[in-house]
Amino acid sequence: MPWIIAILKGIGGGLLLGLLSFGPSFFALIKVGIQGGKMAGLLMALGIFLSDLLVAFACFFGLSGFFTMPEFQIGFAGFAAFGIIFIGVKGIVVGYKKFIKNLQSPIEKNTNLLKGFVMNLLNPFVILLWVTLTGAMSVGHDDSFEGRYTILVQILATLITVFSLDMGKVYLSDYLGKKLSHRMYFFVNRYFGIILTGLGAYYLYNFIKLIVETTISHYK
Numbered sequence: 001m002p003w004i005i006a007i008l009k010g011i012g013g014g015l016l017l018g019l020l021s022f023g024p025s026f027f028a029l030i031k032v033g034i035q036g037g038k039m040a041g042l043l044m045a046l047g048i049f050l051s052d053l054l055v056a057f058a059c060f061f062g063l064s065g066f067f068t069m070p071e072f073q074i075g076f077a078g079f080a081a082f083g084i085i086f087i088g089v090k091g092i093v094v095g096y097k098k099f100i101k102n103l104q105s106p107i108e109k110n111t112n113l114l115k116g117f118v119m120n121l122l123n124p125f126v127i128l129l130w131v132t133l134t135g136a137m138s139v140g141h142d143d144s145f146e147g148r149y150t151i152l153v154q155i156l157a158t159l160i161t162v163f164s165l166d167m168g169k170v171y172l173s174d175y176l177g178k179k180l181s182h183r184m185y186f187f188v189n190r191y192f193g194i195i196l197t198g199l200g201a202y203y204l205y206n207f208i209k210l211i212v213e214t215t216i217s218h219y220k
Contacts, residue, residue, distance in 0.1 A: 006150045006151070006153040006154040006157065007153060007154070007157045008157075009137075009154050009157070010153070010154040010155065010156065010157025010158040010159075010160075010161065011157055011158075011161045013133070013154075013158045013161075014157065014158040014159070014160070014161025014162045014164075014165070015161055015165070017129075017158065017161075017162050018161065018162045018164075018165030018166065024084050024087070024119050024120075024122055024123055024196055024199055025048050025116060025119045025120040025122075025123060026169075027192045027195055027196060028044065028115065028116070028119045028192075028196075029041060029044050029045060029048065029116065029166060029169055029170065029173070030169060030173045030192070031173075031188075031189065031192050032044045032112055032115070032173075033169065033170040033171075033172075033173025033174050033177065034173045034174070034176055034177035034180065034185065034188070035177065035185075036112065037174050037177070038170060038171060038174045040112045041112070041169075041170030041171075041173055041174060042167060042170055043110065043112040043113045043116070044112040044113065044115055044116035044119075044170075045116060045163060045166040045167055045169075045170055046113055046116065046163075047112065047113040047114060047115060047116025047117035047118075047119075047120070048116040048117070048119070048120040048163075048166060049159060049162070049163040049166070050113075050116075050117055051116070051117045051118075051120040051121045051126070052120065052126065052130070052159055052162065053159055055121070055126055055127055055130045056130045056133075056134065056155050056158075056159060057155075058130075059130045059131050059133075059134040060134055060151065060152065060155060064131045064134065064135065067127050067128075067131050068131060070210065070214045073124070073210055074207065074210045074211060074214065076124055076127070077124050077203055077206055077207040077210055078204075078207045079122075080122045080123065080124050080200075080203050081200050081201075081203035081204035081206075081207050082200070082204070083122050083200075084122055084123075084196055084197075084199055084200035084203060085196075085197055085200030085201065085204065086200075087193075087196055087200075088192075088193045088194065088195070088196030088197030088198070088199070088200055089193065089197055090193070091189055091190060091192055091193025091194075091196065092190055092193040092194060092197060094189070094190075096183075096186055099186050099189060100182055100186070124203060124206070133155075133158070134151070134155065137151050137154050137155065138151055
């Protein structure tokens with residue numbers, strides 16, 4: 001049955017994505033899981049899942065061409081780069097006393113769904129990834145109902161597998177959070193800030209590269 005093969009392919013692709021994805025949402029998920037516990041982390045994981053679902057469905061229903069337009073890529077890359085750099089630098093420069101004060105104040109768990117949704121969308125490679133994945137999944141399938149249904153099943157299997165792995169990361173983070181001292185968690189927070197700043201700098205590099213390439217192609 002084609003749909004069984006599609007499910008197995010989706011699970012395999014989801015395992016690969018879940019184990020190899022180290023974007024901003026990954027580090028934000030681990031951080032929230034450590035600080036806010038399981039419920040806060042699970043809500044963030046759900047937000048990440050919903051943003052992946054939105055992008056995947058947008059590509060499935062024909063918006064891949066829009067996402068690959070140079071104008072969209074330039075604007076989105078610039079927005080993502082500066083947004084992630086801001087979040088990363090904020091984590092680096094916060095002082096220990098202020099960090100402890102923020103840590104001891106109650107975390108708004110319900111806002112983490114939106115945080116996960118937005119943080120995942122800030123990664124330009126999420127869109128490029130799903131453009132590539134949906135294109136690869138459509139190879140060998142025609143535009144019939146059965147072909148479209150098989151692709152959709154594979155997309156959903158991939159998403160559910162990634163979501164399951166993210167929930168595992170949340171439970172692990174919650175366990176680690178109970179073992180960390182305030183001082184150690186302060187350095188973990190700073191470490192994540194450095195990583196996010198580095199990712200933002202990489203996205204900024206790609207933003208500048210896109211502008212240069214577009215400008216050169218325009219004058220050819």
